[in-house]
Amino acid sequence: MDDLITKIQNKYDMTVLHHKTIRDTSKSLVFYLETTNGKFIGKAFPLQQER
Known part of the structure:
Protein backbone atom coordinates (compact mmCIF):
# COMPACT_ATOMS: atom_id res chain seq x y z
CA MET A 1 0.00 0.00 0.00
CA ASP A 2 2.88 2.39 0.73
CA ASP A 3 4.12 2.03 -2.85
CA LEU A 4 0.66 2.92 -4.18
CA ILE A 5 0.44 5.98 -1.88
CA THR A 6 3.84 7.18 -3.11
CA LYS A 7 2.78 6.80 -6.76
CA ILE A 8 -0.45 8.75 -6.11
CA GLN A 9 1.42 11.55 -4.34
CA ASN A 10 3.94 11.88 -7.17
CA LYS A 11 1.45 11.66 -10.05
CA GLY A 42 -9.65 5.14 -5.08
CA LYS A 43 -9.78 1.73 -6.67
CA ALA A 44 -6.89 -0.39 -7.93
CA PHE A 45 -6.84 -3.64 -9.87
CA PRO A 46 -3.88 -6.01 -9.73
CA LEU A 47 -2.68 -7.07 -13.19
CA GLN A 48 -1.37 -10.54 -13.86
CA GLN A 49 2.06 -11.08 -15.45
CA GLU A 50 0.54 -12.83 -18.49
CA ARG A 51 -1.57 -9.80 -19.35
Missing part, protein backbone atom coordinates in the same frame (compact mmCIF):
# COMPACT_ATOMS: atom_id res chain seq x y z
CA TYR A 12 -1.14 14.07 -8.63
CA ASP A 13 1.22 16.43 -6.73
CA MET A 14 -0.49 16.09 -3.36
CA THR A 15 0.32 14.77 0.08
CA VAL A 16 -1.71 11.92 1.55
CA LEU A 17 -2.45 12.78 5.17
CA HIS A 18 -4.47 9.67 6.06
CA HIS A 19 -5.53 6.52 4.25
CA LYS A 20 -7.85 3.64 5.08
CA THR A 21 -8.47 0.38 3.22
CA ILE A 22 -12.18 -0.11 2.61
CA ARG A 23 -11.98 -3.44 0.76
CA ASP A 24 -9.07 -5.65 -0.23
CA THR A 25 -9.88 -8.74 -2.32
CA SER A 26 -7.93 -10.70 -4.91
CA LYS A 27 -9.75 -8.76 -7.66
CA SER A 28 -9.63 -5.17 -6.39
CA LEU A 29 -8.46 -2.78 -3.70
CA VAL A 30 -10.72 0.09 -2.59
CA PHE A 31 -9.29 2.78 -0.33
CA TYR A 32 -10.17 6.16 1.20
CA LEU A 33 -7.66 9.02 1.08
CA GLU A 34 -7.52 12.32 2.94
CA THR A 35 -5.06 14.58 1.11
CA THR A 36 -3.97 18.20 0.95
CA ASN A 37 -6.34 18.54 -2.06
CA GLY A 38 -9.42 16.98 -0.42
CA LYS A 39 -10.94 13.57 0.23
CA PHE A 40 -10.98 10.80 -2.37
CA ILE A 41 -11.97 7.18 -2.86
Whole structure:
Protein backbone atom coordinates (compact mmCIF):
# COMPACT_ATOMS: atom_id res chain seq x y z
CA MET A 1 0.00 0.00 0.00
CA ASP A 2 2.88 2.39 0.73
CA ASP A 3 4.12 2.03 -2.85
CA LEU A 4 0.66 2.92 -4.18
CA ILE A 5 0.44 5.98 -1.88
CA THR A 6 3.84 7.18 -3.11
CA LYS A 7 2.78 6.80 -6.76
CA ILE A 8 -0.45 8.75 -6.11
CA GLN A 9 1.42 11.55 -4.34
CA ASN A 10 3.94 11.88 -7.17
CA LYS A 11 1.45 11.66 -10.05
CA TYR A 12 -1.14 14.07 -8.63
CA ASP A 13 1.22 16.43 -6.73
CA MET A 14 -0.49 16.09 -3.36
CA THR A 15 0.32 14.77 0.08
CA VAL A 16 -1.71 11.92 1.55
CA LEU A 17 -2.45 12.78 5.17
CA HIS A 18 -4.47 9.67 6.06
CA HIS A 19 -5.53 6.52 4.25
CA LYS A 20 -7.85 3.64 5.08
CA THR A 21 -8.47 0.38 3.22
CA ILE A 22 -12.18 -0.11 2.61
CA ARG A 23 -11.98 -3.44 0.76
CA ASP A 24 -9.07 -5.65 -0.23
CA THR A 25 -9.88 -8.74 -2.32
CA SER A 26 -7.93 -10.70 -4.91
CA LYS A 27 -9.75 -8.76 -7.66
CA SER A 28 -9.63 -5.17 -6.39
CA LEU A 29 -8.46 -2.78 -3.70
CA VAL A 30 -10.72 0.09 -2.59
CA PHE A 31 -9.29 2.78 -0.33
CA TYR A 32 -10.17 6.16 1.20
CA LEU A 33 -7.66 9.02 1.08
CA GLU A 34 -7.52 12.32 2.94
CA THR A 35 -5.06 14.58 1.11
CA THR A 36 -3.97 18.20 0.95
CA ASN A 37 -6.34 18.54 -2.06
CA GLY A 38 -9.42 16.98 -0.42
CA LYS A 39 -10.94 13.57 0.23
CA PHE A 40 -10.98 10.80 -2.37
CA ILE A 41 -11.97 7.18 -2.86
CA GLY A 42 -9.65 5.14 -5.08
CA LYS A 43 -9.78 1.73 -6.67
CA ALA A 44 -6.89 -0.39 -7.93
CA PHE A 45 -6.84 -3.64 -9.87
CA PRO A 46 -3.88 -6.01 -9.73
CA LEU A 47 -2.68 -7.07 -13.19
CA GLN A 48 -1.37 -10.54 -13.86
CA GLN A 49 2.06 -11.08 -15.45
CA GLU A 50 0.54 -12.83 -18.49
CA ARG A 51 -1.57 -9.80 -19.35
